[in-house]
Amino acid sequence: MNGTPGxxxxxxxxxxxxxxxxxxxxxRALVAAEEPVLRAHRVSMWGYVVLNALAEQPVxxxxxxxxxxxxxxxRIISVLDELQEHGLIxxxxxxxxxxxxxxxxxxxxxxxxxxxxxxxxxxEEERVLAALPEADRAAFIRALRILSTLPPEDIRx
Amino acid sequence: MNGTPGxxxxxxxxxxxxxxxxxxxxxRALVAAEEPVLRAHRVSMWGYVVLNALAEQPVxxxxxxxxxxxxxxxRIISVLDELQEHGLIxxxxxxxxxxxxxxxxxxxxxxxxxxxxxxxxxxEEERVLAALPEADRAAFIRALRILSTLPPEDIRx
DNA sequence: TATTGTTATACTCTATAACTATA
DNA sequence: TATAGTTATAGAGTATAACAATA
Numbered sequence: 001m002n003g004t005p006g007x008x009x010x011x012x013x014x015x016x017x018x019x020x021x022x023x024x025x026x027x028r029a030l031v032a033a034e035e036p037v038l039r040a041h042r043v044s045m046w047g048y049v050v051l052n053a054l055a056e057q058p059v060x061x062x063x064x065x066x067x068x069x070x071x072x073x074x075r076i077i078s079v080l081d082e083l084q085e086h087g088l089i090x091x092x093x094x095x096x097x098x099x100x101x102x103x104x105x106x107x108x109x110x111x112x113x114x115x116x117x118x119x120x121x122x123x124e125e126e127r128v129l130a131a132l133p134e135a136d137r138a139a140f141i142r143a144l145r146i147l148s149t150l151p152p153e154d155i156r157x
Numbered sequence: 158m159n160g161t162p163g164x165x166x167x168x169x170x171x172x173x174x175x176x177x178x179x180x181x182x183x184x185r186a187l188v189a190a191e192e193p194v195l196r197a198h199r200v201s202m203w204g205y206v207v208l209n210a211l212a213e214q215p216v217x218x219x220x221x222x223x224x225x226x227x228x229x230x231x232r233i234i235s236v237l238d239e240l241q242e243h244g245l246i247x248x249x250x251x252x253x254x255x256x257x258x259x260x261x262x263x264x265x266x267x268x269x270x271x272x273x274x275x276x277x278x279x280x281e282e283e284r285v286l287a288a289l290p291e292a293d294r295a296a297f298i299r300a301l302r303i304l305s306t307l308p309p310e311d312i313r314x
Numbered sequence: 315t316a317t318t319g320t321t322a323t324a325c326t327c328t329a330t331a332a333c334t335a336t337a
Numbered sequence: 338t339a340t341a342g343t344t345a346t347a348g349a350g351t352a353t354a355a356c357a358a359t360a
Contacts, residue, residue: 020184020277023184027177029313030177031177061341074343097336099342120177128304219318229351254359255358256318256360
């Protein structure tokens with residue numbers, strides 16, 4: 001309700017809520033906001049995560065892909081199955097080691113990812129970033145970029 | 158690895174990852190960082206959320222409390238049981254309406270919440286905010302404060 | 315009949331552990 | 338024997354629905 005909640009006139013360090021207490025609800029809201037967009041584009045949340053991962057770092061084995069998105073290797077299998085059925089990725093056995101499946105985006109996959117991304121980011125600009133003082137937007141995104149790529153160990157201690 | 162990933166020289170709007178793709182991993186890392194602190198203070202994550210909620214808006218019914226923290230009323234019951242066992246909150250039947258239980262922090266609860274909060278925020282200053290350019294820190298917190306209190310409907314559309 | 319707190323049930327995710335095929 | 342991918346099982350967390358007491 002008010003801008004500076006909390007302790008009285010005594011002063012002291014300006015009180016703030018814990019970062020987690022602010023970031024977690026924001027994360028939930030952002031994910032919820034993506035859901036209708038993803039549905040409209042016929043892609044699941046994990047499917048979109050995988051499309052992004054493959055677009056950012058072209059080829060990899062399934063285990064490496066899983067690790068890069070913080071998932072278990074068993075968890076992404078149904079996701080890959082579905083993406084493949086829809087023609088968005090290719091899975092081809094590696095001639096050099098027939099145990100591994102080489103992963104690659106198809107052209108359709110690349111296009112799909114682009115249109116989902118455009119729709120999501122447009123919504124973010126209009127509904128999220130627009131709520132911020134214009135002078136703070138760049139700093140906010142800069143901070144997010146830094147913190148989201150910080151190794152979790154650095155944060156845990 | 159590099160500051161400005163992505164598309165080549167063509168230009169266009171500076172590419173960025175989706176906000177959700179940055180905020181979700183950050184949220185996970187922040188929660189993971191709180192866990193050892195909470196364990197050391199013998200409070201569960203949900204317990205701490207409840208202590209904070211009660212400290213910020215003193216008295217309320219269980220249903221209202223649940224709603225204020227985005228949980229189902231059935232989900233907080235075991236949490237309240239445990240906090241009460243530990244003497245951190247009081248649950249007293251409302252004389253005016255004997256269906257409702259009036260909730261209140263005990264003095265021990267208030268103190269416990271304060272020490273957990275101090276420990277968590279100290280860690281956040283040292284490990285998270287310290288990673289940001291100093292000029293960006295205030296803007297980052299300002300932005301979080303605004304966005305985390307934005308009604309989810311405003312974000313979803 | 316509607317509402318508060320509670321308990322019981324079901325469902326969704328996720329992690330773990332077995333299994334196969336290659337190496 | 339060790340590893341990549343897959344499948345099956347089990348566990349945690351959450352939501353939904355039924356219940357008793359009170360209004």
